[in-house]
Amino acid sequence: IGEMKSTDNVVELTIANLKKLPEATQYLLSLAACIGTEFNLNLLSFVSEKSAKEVFAELTRAVQFGSILTTSELDGELLIQDYQFLHDRVQEAADALMEIGEKKAINLKIARWLLDNSNDAGVEEKIFDLVDRFNRGIELVSDRQEKNRIAELNLKAGSIAISSNAYDAGRLYLTKAIELLPENAWENMYEVVFQCYKQLGQCEYILGDRDEANRLLEIAVAKANSKLDAADIYDIQLQAYFTQARFEEGVALGKKALKMFGIIIPDRDEELELKEGEKYREVSSLLEGKSYEEILNLPLMSDRSKMACMKIIIFAWSHSILVGKVHLSNLLTLIGVEISLKSGNCSLSAYTYSTYGMMQAATYQDYAKGYEFGNLSLKLDEKFSDISLTGKLLNHFCHFMNPYRRHLKTSVELYCQSYYYCLECGDVVFGVWAAYFYVWHKLLIGDRLDEVCEEIQNYARFLRQTNDVNMLKVLLLLRGVALNLQGNTLDETSLSSQNFDEKTAVEVLKENNFIFGIAWYVVFKLQVLLLHEKPEMAMEVWRENREILGVFNNWVAETEINFYVSLTLVIFYPQSEELEKARLWQKLQSNQEKMKQWADSCPDNFLHKYLLVEAEIARVSGKDLEAMDLYDRALESAHEYNFIQNEALANELAAQFWF
Numbered sequence: 108i109g110e111m112k113s114t115d116n117v118v119e120l121t122i123a124n125l126k127k128l129p130e131a132t133q134y135l136l137s138l139a140a141c142i143g144t145e146f147n148l149n150l151l152s153f154v155s156e157k158s159a160k161e162v163f164a165e166l167t168r169a170v171q172f173g174s175i176l177t178t179s180e181l182d183g184e185l186l187i188q189d190y191q192f193l194h195d196r197v198q199e200a201a202d203a204l205m206e207i208g209e210k211k212a213i214n215l216k217i218a219r220w221l222l223d224n225s226n227d228a229g230v231e232e233k234i235f236d237l238v239d240r241f242n243r244g245i246e247l248v249s250d251r252q253e254k255n256r257i258a259e260l261n262l263k264a265g266s267i268a269i270s271s272n273a274y275d276a277g278r279l280y281l282t283k284a285i286e287l288l289p290e291n292a293w294e295n296m297y298e299v300v301f302q303c304y305k306q307l308g309q310c311e312y313i314l315g316d317r318d319e320a321n322r323l324l325e326i327a328v329a330k331a332n333s334k335l336d337a338a339d340i341y342d343i344q345l346q347a348y349f350t351q352a353r354f355e356e357g358v359a360l361g362k363k364a365l366k367m368f369g370i371i372i373p374d375r376d377e378e379l380e381l382k383e384g385e386k387y388r389e390v391s392s393l394l395e396g397k398s399y400e401e402i403l404n405l406p407l408m409s410d411r412s413k414m415a416c417m418k419i420i421i422f423a424w425s426h427s428i429l430v431g432k433v434h435l436s437n438l439l440t441l442i443g444v445e446i447s448l449k450s451g452n453c454s455l456s457a458y459t460y461s462t463y464g465m466m467q468a469a470t471y472q473d474y475a476k477g478y479e480f481g482n483l484s485l486k487l488d489e490k491f492s493d494i495s496l497t498g499k500l501l502n503h504f505c506h507f508m509n510p511y512r513r514h515l516k517t518s519v520e521l522y523c524q525s526y527y528y529c530l531e532c533g534d535v536v537f538g539v540w541a542a543y544f545y546v547w548h549k550l551l552i553g554d555r556l557d558e559v560c561e562e563i564q565n566y567a568r569f570l571r572q573t574n575d576v577n578m579l580k581v582l583l584l585l586r587g588v589a590l591n592l593q594g595n596t597l598d599e600t601s602l603s604s605q606n607f608d609e610k611t612a613v614e615v616l617k618e619n620n621f622i623f624g625i626a627w628y629v630v631f632k633l634q635v636l637l638l639h640e641k642p643e644m645a646m647e648v649w650r651e652n653r654e655i656l657g658v659f660n661n662w663v664a665e666t667e668i669n670f671y672v673s674l675t676l677v678i679f680y681p682q683s684e685e686l687e688k689a690r691l692w693q694k695l696q697s698n699q700e701k702m703k704q705w706a707d708s709c710p711d712n713f714l715h716k717y718l719l720v721e722a723e724i725a726r727v728s729g730k731d732l733e734a735m736d737l738y739d740r741a742l743e744s745a746h747e748y749n750f751i752q753n754e755a756l757a758n759e760l761a762a763q764f765w766f
Contacts, residue, residue, distance in 0.1 A: 121200035128172055132165045133204055136174060140202035141213045143236075145178065145191045153220050154213060159186055166190060174201070215244025222260075231263070235276075238264040242283055251289065255296065258287035262303055265310075272533055274310050281307040293330050301327060305340060312347040313535055315574035320347055334367050338415040345422035349536050352577055352619050354430045361423025361439075368416050370442065372435070379434040386441040390463075393448040399483050402460070403490070408453035413446050417455035421499075424462055425536075429623060431658050437466050454493035460484040461500050465507040469661030474511040474708040481508035498529035499537045505544065510663050514711040514748060519548045535573045542566040543582050550589060551663070553751040559589045577621040580612040581628070588631045592638070599639045602631060626655050630664050633671040638756070642678040649675065666705060670716045673698045674760075677723040695724060715744035719757050726764050734764060 125133055138154050139146045148166070152159045163186045169175045170190075174197050179189040192198040205213070218240035221233060230237065241248075241257045248254055265280035284303045292300040308323035324344050331337040341364040348357040362372045373379050394402075408414060420443045427436040443459030464480030467473045481504045488500050502525050505518040522545035529538030546562045563586040570579040587602025587609060596602060602609040616624040629652045636645035649672055659665040676691045676698075683691060699720060705713040722737030738761040745754035 117196050118199050121196055122203055125200055132168050135162060135165045136169055136201040137205040138213060140198045141210060142217060144198055148186060148188045150220055154216055211244040211247055214240040215247050234264045234267060254287050258284045259299055262299055265306060269306060269310055274313050278310045297332060301336060309343050317351055335411060335415050338364060338419060342418050342422055346536060349425060350575055352621050354426045357426030361419055361426060364419045368412055376434060379438060383434045383438045386438060390441050390444050399479060403483060403487055406451040408451040410450055413450045414453050417443055417446060417453060421455060421458045437470060440466050454491035454496055457484040457487040457496055457500055461503045465503060468507055468511060472704060478508045478512040494528050495532045498525040498534050498541060501525035502537050502541055507661055510712055511705060511708045515548055516552050519545060522548060539570055539573055539575045539578045542569060543578055547585055556589045556593050560586055577616060577619055577624050580615050581624045583607055584612055584628055584631055588635060591635050600636060600641055622655055622658050626658050629656060630667050637671050637674055642675050645675045646679060666713060669698045669702055673720045674723060677727055681727050711748045715741050715750060715753055718744060
């Protein structure tokens, strides 16, 4: 408050000082203040409607008085062209000499002069100053053509602001552009009004005003005069639905959008499965005999309709995978790969090659082929230098391919890269997922728990800004795991802490039907309950939720579920009735078959888990010598690949075997 009073006093004193100058000089200084901290003779002469010599004479008095400084030398006409105020407070004082109403007219006059005296590059360079001046004086503009031009300039300013991630500013400029457009804009200024609604809708979605985003985008898609324009809006809506967890609606919208281009997706699962098999055979035939290098160097795709289809496919795929529609996601992948193989590569081809690699790993358990296609997608993305895709592709690669061929620690750095790529291009959806998986993988590889908690707090701030409530709750539940393992939760089976309630978070996930979030919560609870030797509670959690855990097919989370469920089942095996024993044994064997596949493909991440469960099975089967050997091998593998938390768990279980 003291500083504010001091500032006000300085301005008041400076105003009093400026009033010692002649009125003509005061008026010129007030005009100069409207122009800015720096100003030139030509513009001030135009605004004041006086000759350059008259203005120069008055400015010379102000220079001698000490209010302004010259920033250039005398020219051939013995005039100085460039000036600046002594400091900001002098400019503020000079600005205060003019009435607000007059400032509107002066700003409008300055804006017109700047526009008339700038080429296209100059307009873009000073776009924000130019548009701000027009907007200040807009109520004085009556000419329809000029209003239309100012609307176009607001659109340009909004677009540039959004491209720099300045979404609040972008929203203001685009809103003003729409206000200025005439009633018949959709007929007479289609491209301008379409871009305004499209970009403002996208901006509102990023800023979290979902209702307004949906309203704007619905208008834009209804008014779109081409399939390509409609496809652009569908793309944005598909992204918006994703952050709103409206995955079923996203699937329906994706089908609707593809239908525009003649791609019909069946509704019934049986038909989808048949179509998938048919399309898989067609794509396999197209790939036969082609090396990865040949695929990488296919001709460039030139058909804009095909490119639009590719975009819809990748967004629709994201929705389908999150509602567990495996046949649909596989079919979308195969259609995308087929388009690329027949019509050439575009930047989006990298995405479908990535999902094709995922399909090879998840559906066909060909982890080597999956990894190769994942690498191919990253190389193709590098070739196109499309950073809007890089973050997504790194997400996919680390979710579904990298863990089955390389140590999880290699994914940590890649997730971090993904996060920053997403941040750079405004990809909120995948940026959120990259942030979450980055910190979760730090926990998985055994990083210090206090450091993991600190990282989670940092990324939680980002998630709050994105308004992704679901993923924020999941991230805070993960923090609950890290706090629990440090003994900093309300009790040893809880993920709640002083400022966070586990039950409330889970209720939000259930209300929003965010199946992935609920499934992650189950993973967290299984881990905590098993580590705190609460097998009865762990078994109850698994039995109540096992149906939804299928959403994690081929995700790293599936390997965690497999591990903790197997360790829980082993505990119950000896004391169970014969019929129940048979069921438990069957599930154990099924789990271990999968874990063996993963361990064979990537011993770095999974061998110690496979061996530890095998040791536990040998223990309850009375095979003591075999159990001793398996415990030793599990410990050796966990130690070799630096999974210290699992090494500690193996030591604990081995100690229980001995004592």
